[in-house]
Amino acid sequence: MLKDNYGKDLSAIKQKKLFLLDMDGTLYLGEQLFEGAREFLKALKDKGASYVFVTNNSSRSVKAYLEKLDRIGLKGEKKESFYTSTEALVSCLKASFTDPLVYAQGTKAFTTELARHFRVTEEFNREANVIAVGFDTELTFEKMQNTCRMIDTGIPYYATNPDWVCPTENGFVPDCGSMCYSYEKATGRAPIFIGKPRPLMIEAVLGKFGINKDDAVIIGDRLYTDILSGINAGVDTICVLSGESSAEDVESSENKPTYTINHIKDLLKILT
Numbered sequence: 001m002l003k004d005n006y007g008k009d010l011s012a013i014k015q016k017k018l019f020l021l022d023m024d025g026t027l028y029l030g031e032q033l034f035e036g037a038r039e040f041l042k043a044l045k046d047k048g049a050s051y052v053f054v055t056n057n058s059s060r061s062v063k064a065y066l067e068k069l070d071r072i073g074l075k076g077e078k079k080e081s082f083y084t085s086t087e088a089l090v091s092c093l094k095a096s097f098t099d100p101l102v103y104a105q106g107t108k109a110f111t112t113e114l115a116r117h118f119r120v121t122e123e124f125n126r127e128a129n130v131i132a133v134g135f136d137t138e139l140t141f142e143k144m145q146n147t148c149r150m151i152d153t154g155i156p157y158y159a160t161n162p163d164w165v166c167p168t169e170n171g172f173v174p175d176c177g178s179m180c181y182s183y184e185k186a187t188g189r190a191p192i193f194i195g196k197p198r199p200l201m202i203e204a205v206l207g208k209f210g211i212n213k214d215d216a217v218i219i220g221d222r223l224y225t226d227i228l229s230g231i232n233a234g235v236d237t238i239c240v241l242s243g244e245s246s247a248e249d250v251e252s253s254e255n256k257p258t259y260t261i262n263h264i265k266d267l268l269k270i271l272t
């Protein structure tokens with residue numbers, strides 16, 4: 001019997017039909033693919049399980065992720081295997097609005113994706129029905145001004161992900177959560193966040209694949225996003241200690257994963 005770091009039997013993982021995978025810190029770190037990551041994905045394919053790369057990052061397109069995975073040695077992945085907070089936002093907006101005019105603030109990749117589904121404006125527009133903010137690595141003061149004016153109109157306000165910071169090669173930079181916090185200080189309004197740890201994104205993925213929550217498992221390295229999203233959505237979780245969280249973090253956190261393992265490669269033995 002294979003056990004996790006706390007002696008818990010891992011054999012239930014074998015029965016899971018859908019694996020929701022975090023990427024950075026789980027399958028790779030920066031540009032470095034983890035040992036066993038490729039074999040892990042192959043083992044899932046071989047046993048007929050599905051997997052989806054779930055990311056809160058709304059600044060990059062799926063194409064950019066495909067290029068990255070290809071570059072670090074995960075070749076031949078399909079765009080259908082990705083689920084971004086932008087896709088989850090599109091799904092939520094479709095469920096709540098009919099033919100809305102969306103005021104969108106984000107990167108070119110973000111606004112282009114929204115424009116595939118909705119009428120979009122990037123300027124202040126009194127006709128807009130809803131505000132959609134993404135992690136904007138192309139932010140300007142003019143965009144901030146437009147967004148605050150839009151928020152002041154009182155129309156529904158969504159944002160892709162509540163992350164405070166995004167790690168980069170040069171340290172942390174403000175992510176979508178921090179940007180929206182500055183708008184909250186300016187306008188008094190906070191958005192409805194879509195991405196992890198909110199359950200909306202996980203529920204949207206399960207809906208897309210037609211999978212019950214009991215048949216899914218979330219694997220990630222962050223307790224307050226990956227693991228908490230599973231807790232909030234009622235889906236089993238595996239915390240890998242190869243990224244942001246240490247064993248001490250798991251022990252002191254209120255957000256306890258269902259299982260804790262050191263490394264994605266520890267699951268290979270279960271699957272093969």
Ligand SMILES: [Mg+2]
Pocket residue numbers: 022023024025026220221222243
């Ligand atoms: Mg991660």
